[in-house]
Amino acid sequence: MKLLEEKIRQDGRVIGTEVLKVDNFLNHQIDPKLMQAMGNEFAQLFKGQQIDKVLTVESSGIAPAVFTALALDVPMVFARKKKSLTLSDENYTADVFSFTKQETNHIIVDKRFLTAGERILLIDDFLANGQAVEGMLEIARAASVDVVGVGIVIEKTFQKGRAILDEKGIHVESLARIAAFEDGQVIFAD
Amino acid sequence: MKLLEEKIRQDGRVIGTEVLKVDNFLNHQIDPKLMQAMGNEFAQLFKGQQIDKVLTVESSGIAPAVFTALALDVPMVFARKKKSLTLSDENYTADVFSFTKQETNHIIVDKRFLTAGERILLIDDFLANGQAVEGMLEIARAASVDVVGVGIVIEKTFQKGRAILDEKGIHVESLARIAAFEDGQVIFAD
Numbered sequence: 001m002k003l004l005e006e007k008i009r010q011d012g013r014v015i016g017t018e019v020l021k022v023d024n025f026l027n028h029q030i031d032p033k034l035m036q037a038m039g040n041e042f043a044q045l046f047k048g049q050q051i052d053k054v055l056t057v058e059s060s061g062i063a064p065a066v067f068t069a070l071a072l073d074v075p076m077v078f079a080r081k082k083k084s085l086t087l088s089d090e091n092y093t094a095d096v097f098s099f100t101k102q103e104t105n106h107i108i109v110d111k112r113f114l115t116a117g118e119r120i121l122l123i124d125d126f127l128a129n130g131q132a133v134e135g136m137l138e139i140a141r142a143a144s145v146d147v148v149g150v151g152i153v154i155e156k157t158f159q160k161g162r163a164i165l166d167e168k169g170i171h172v173e174s175l176a177r178i179a180a181f182e183d184g185q186v187i188f189a190d
Numbered sequence: 191m192k193l194l195e196e197k198i199r200q201d202g203r204v205i206g207t208e209v210l211k212v213d214n215f216l217n218h219q220i221d222p223k224l225m226q227a228m229g230n231e232f233a234q235l236f237k238g239q240q241i242d243k244v245l246t247v248e249s250s251g252i253a254p255a256v257f258t259a260l261a262l263d264v265p266m267v268f269a270r271k272k273k274s275l276t277l278s279d280e281n282y283t284a285d286v287f288s289f290t291k292q293e294t295n296h297i298i299v300d301k302r303f304l305t306a307g308e309r310i311l312l313i314d315d316f317l318a319n320g321q322a323v324e325g326m327l328e329i330a331r332a333a334s335v336d337v338v339g340v341g342i343v344i345e346k347t348f349q350k351g352r353a354i355l356d357e358k359g360i361h362v363e364s365l366a367r368i369a370a371f372e373d374g375q376v377i378f379a380d
Binding site: 023024025028029030031032033035036058059062063066067069070073075076077078080083109110112113 | 213214215218219220221222223225226248249252253256257259260263264265266267268270273299300302303
């Protein structure tokens with residue numbers, strides 16, 4: 001997605017060889033027009049998939065996911081992140097390890113909001129090691145919903161997340177694919 | 191806002207005499223069309239105020255705030271919530287006590303995203319005891335930005351938040367005002 005690549009080039013801050021900070025338009029300060037354009041793009045990319053619901057994880061997934069859900073005319077559900085977990089029959093839960101923070105969080109979805117047989121699109125802001133998406137897949141399995149695909153805002157192709165999802169045969173669409181960071185610059189894939 | 195009141199009557203769950211659960215359309219599962227309508231309504235209510243930026247708190251504020259920002263054609267910033275705080279010169283912070291959870295969280299905004307003199311609209315999902323809004327006001331003061339008003343999705347008029355903001359002379363607009371819960375039913379104000 002050209003608009004997003006331009007925004008990353010212009011406003012993204014590369015830190016070292018692995019980290020891209022996009023907190024000025026995606027995950028702290030938010031550019032609403034860009035979020036709307038991304039939502040429309042995801043809806044277009046997964047058109048004809050008869051999607052019933054969009055699932056994401058708080059907080060950075062919410063803005064892209066809500067515009068995707070609007071364009072698809074379906075509800076959106078965001079999984080809650082918690083450091084500690086009160087076990088309950090009312091929720092689906094999964095563990096998500098963050099490599100950046102070196103800590104495990106739990107993600108939680110109320111069972112009322114996923115119904116067996118529903119067709120679900122997963123949305124997330126970053127695909128790096130794939131932990132957040134794997135957590136959502138675990139919840140989807142527990143809820144017996146069908147995952148029609150995964151929409152990612154920014155994929156880092158040099159980390160293992162994409163390979164994990166490809167191996168599972170999951171349809172992944174990323175709006176920007178980053179192959180490397182060189183001398184503080186973003187090198188896009190393709 | 192009629193549409194929101196109908197949604198609350200239809201899908202809200204009253205628990206006891208103080209709690210309204212709206213996790214099926216506002217703060218866990220989200221109705222994107224309703225969020226868009228609310229964003230347009232807030233933009234209309236604060237029209238002509240020359241707003242530079244919308245500020246909210248993660249996570250439930252994000253969806254209404256991003257649609258408000260879209261309608262106003264300005265950026266949105268969401269404050270991060272943290273249980274513990276690493277002191278840093280890079281951030282504005284405030285303490286927010288949650289009466290529901292009986293715990294104090296910190297809210298954090300990167301200094302790069304609030305510039306002295308900017309005109310800011312605050313958005314939040316609930317106004318009850320006013321703690322979250324007071325936290326945002328504290329950050330606004332520290333950043334020397336002007337708060338043009340506060341947009342609230344659901345106000346509980348029987349708790350003290352509204353009185354606190356009225357005393358400060360702040361322009362508050364709530365899309366739904368709840369006067370009481372009686373026998374599991376929502377009684378709207380006015």
